[in-house]
Amino acid sequence: MATSATPSVALPSGSGTLRYQSGKFSRFLLRDRTLGYLFLAPALVVVLCLVAYPFFNAVLLTFQEKTAGAPGKYIGLDNYRELFNNPVFWRTVFNTIFYTAASVALKFVFGLSMALVLNQERLFNNFYRSFLLIPWAIPTVISALNWRWIYDDASGLINNVLVRLELIDETISWLADPHLAMFSVIAVVVWQGTPFFTMGFLAGLQSISKELYEAAEIDGASVIQQFWHITIPCLQPIIVTVVMLSTILTSAGIQFVLILTAGGPADRTMIFPMLSYAYALGGAQRLGMGATVSLFFFPAFVILIYFLTRRMLREKEI
Amino acid sequence: MIRTKSGSQRMVKGIGNAVLVLMLLWTAIPFYWMFVTSLKYDKEIYGYEATLIPENPTLANYATILRDTPYLIFLRNSTVVAVASTVISLIIACLGAYAIARLNFPGRALLARLLVCTYLVPASLLFIPLFAIMSALRLTDTLHGLTIAYLSGDVPFCTWLLMGYFKSVPTELEEAALVDGCNRVTALIRVVLPVSLPALVVVTFFCFTRAWNEFLYAYVFTSTNAARTITTGLVNFMSADVFFWGPLMASTILSALPPVIMFLIFQRWVVKGLTLGAVKG
């Protein structure tokens, strides 16, 4: 990619910006290496100030007994010890894994189906696409409140309809029944989050060249074969990205659990952001413990991301 | 031969339509409930007999929202913060993602991972120290402050997403441009971005909607109505009185419109982008 010849193309520029010259400095600046750092710099600044610094702050918090506004007292690993001895914590670990896995899996299946369907040719496709986006467009908090009410024992939509259709005698406590609560929450999460997958997959599907499919059909491949051997491999980077992002977003998302069940009944729907919130802001006001809970789940994500980016970065283009 | 081909095509089409109908119902029913509630009076909402079709449809709830609450201010705030944080994040992320996806420099892999790792830090961990920083900078209860706070989540997220898309753009296009005499910067602007338009649209849309829906930071960082966004402003009203469902649902309908309208507009760009950047074999 040596560009030692001076072309006649000049970049549109005001004074003081880069001009294409064959000067040594300009070539230095436009070399991959400098450009790389330069391009990456703003992102790194944002990340250092707004994420890294608060993050290290929070890590230090996990070793302290600290309430709001008061200086923290260093207590070593006591927070971790207290956490590991707390049965609620282990329940939270199990819940978080189950909740995340189930939600992401369902979102994946529904999202991919929706994307495939929307990718087909039909009238009013644009309308369908926009309409199916609605769950994601509604502010999460309001969605959550609305669903809480839909699940309500007395005035809830579901119970009302079921009672009127005479399918049940007693109302079902969707959010208070320990066996149902988790599934009720997952249903809402899936309802709200599927459009994210749909959009991502749809964009991916639309960038797969039609010619690949045409060629496969000429070769006699069935619809299913085309799906497995063309669609999925082409979508792979997007699938990986979207699934990973959703895993993080879902497991760290507090709004649904907070509003629907606050972790109850009896911690059946307690997931880690809720537990962290409960410690830090829910009466005990123990910031150290809250940070400890959050920090505990962090390494799991790091490992996930490590493997993900290793795969992605390994594929070098040239 | 021809018959079976169109037969299987029709079956696929048929299944597609059936799935579509199911999906539409699944999306529509809760939304319908919200919509219908926004048209009911209080008594009808809270009665034990919840009605599926409003008996006395009314626009009173919308009037309450627009007249008795600073909803329009909340709307303005949400919009400003969402747009600003999206635009800034997009610029920063495009540059960063391009650097990681295409340029070769020492530490590339490490920095990429570092950048992406920061996305893993949950908001529940960050928000208190971040709030302390905002407070000290006198940025709490301001829209600038909230915008900056949203950058912390958007930049890693966008960079990561764009990284993925940039990598899937074939390098032949850029190579052609570079041979033609462009440098990296022009290659980015003139070649890669137009081809990635669908991805950019998707990322813009995600960022905007994330900011639109965000609750925790907005909740903690803003106290007065002048700076509150849709999510926190209305929730505050909601919990201020025992019964507020009607107006809250009215606000839901209003609040869902901007992202949907945005999407309707951007849909054309996605199509346009495709025809512009089609790669012919």
Place this chain on the structure above:
Amino acid sequence: MLTRRDVLRQAGGVAALATTTPWWLVRRAHAARREKLVVWSPVALAPQVDRLLKEQCYAYAKQAGIKENELEYVEIGTGQWLPKMVAALEAGNPPDVTRFGGAQVALYRAQGHLLEVTDVVEKMQTVPGGLFDASIRAVMFKGKAYGVPQSVSPSPLVTRLDILEAAKVDPPKTWDEFIEVCKKLQKPPKLTGFGMCLGLHTDTEGNVMDVVWGHGGKLVEADDKTVALNSPGTVQGVKLIADMYQKHKIIPKGAISWDNQGNNKAYQSRQVIFVINASSIYAHLAESDKELYNVTGMLPVPAGPAGASDRLNTAEWMLFRHNPYPEVAKGLVQYYMDPENLRVVMEEGGGRWGPPYKGMYDTPFWQKPGFQYWRVMLERGRQYASPGTMTAAAGEVWATTVLARMMHRVLVDNWEAERAVEEAHKKVVDIYARYPEG
């Protein structure tokens, strides 16, 4: 043209900024700020009260010569006060004045956040009749006052008198009678007997403690150090609640996930006959539903074998030390607590709370039949930690809903009552251990 020096200088600047930022940020926090008065008012669940409080704050500001842009008055929704306070304290800028119950005064005093306001409280005690004991205890520590009593709030049995009358049934006096009455009068699923809050929220703490007291149980001894939760009385109380929920089915199933508004909503939408709650419901109905208001009574909570259980809560004004204008804040609180201004809020507010001044109950408003028993509770009422007092430790037990969790163990995890009580007792002991000074 961009030179190497420019680039390096900018990079250096950014790096320097990033590393030194923490230090000068903290220094800036203590610079002078524009607002002379920042008030956080948690909503009262009765809109007219919120309106009156806001009006009075603005009236005070006008009187004190504070301009509109120097006053920041924020209304905070249910359940949002605590998170915002934690974040604000951590950032070093809490409001100047706020109001809350639940032993927050004790907690924040112990952490060193509160302004000493003994002079204000002493002046209040000169009002004829003085203050209620519970109010005084809530703010005093070693002879000094760190909060200002704002109100007292008993939790009677809010009752649908019309339903009782129609069935010619007398109000139940004991828990056994109560269960019978509920079973007889309820019509599930539309009308359930007892709207007991059982969610993981503070209303549950009060409801559960009412039953526990009735059977002789208690949280802590009078010395505020010896935890006494694990006792036969407590176990019996827990078993009774479990029976009410599972055997007699007089509590709505969804009560397990109710928040503090859950029982309000249930009563106000006519789904339950009885609720144990403060007078927020009564006050709300006064403005929103006159029909229901007229048939609502506030009766004694049923007694158990160990006697009656009248519960009283208090709320206090808190002023924070960080305030650069403490005199303005004190002035606002004194304005609010001036008996004439207070009367307006309390009476025109429909009786949402009661004044902490013993002598203010002779007015026609408080003599109304609806408040008859309510006033008796003011004299007899005990607080959550009784016979102990509402110390910071008691406040944390209440705020972390220890009793609610105990009930969930029994109702959801199917534990034996004894085992659940034992676990709760241990939790309380751990909490009290973290507050050696009480």
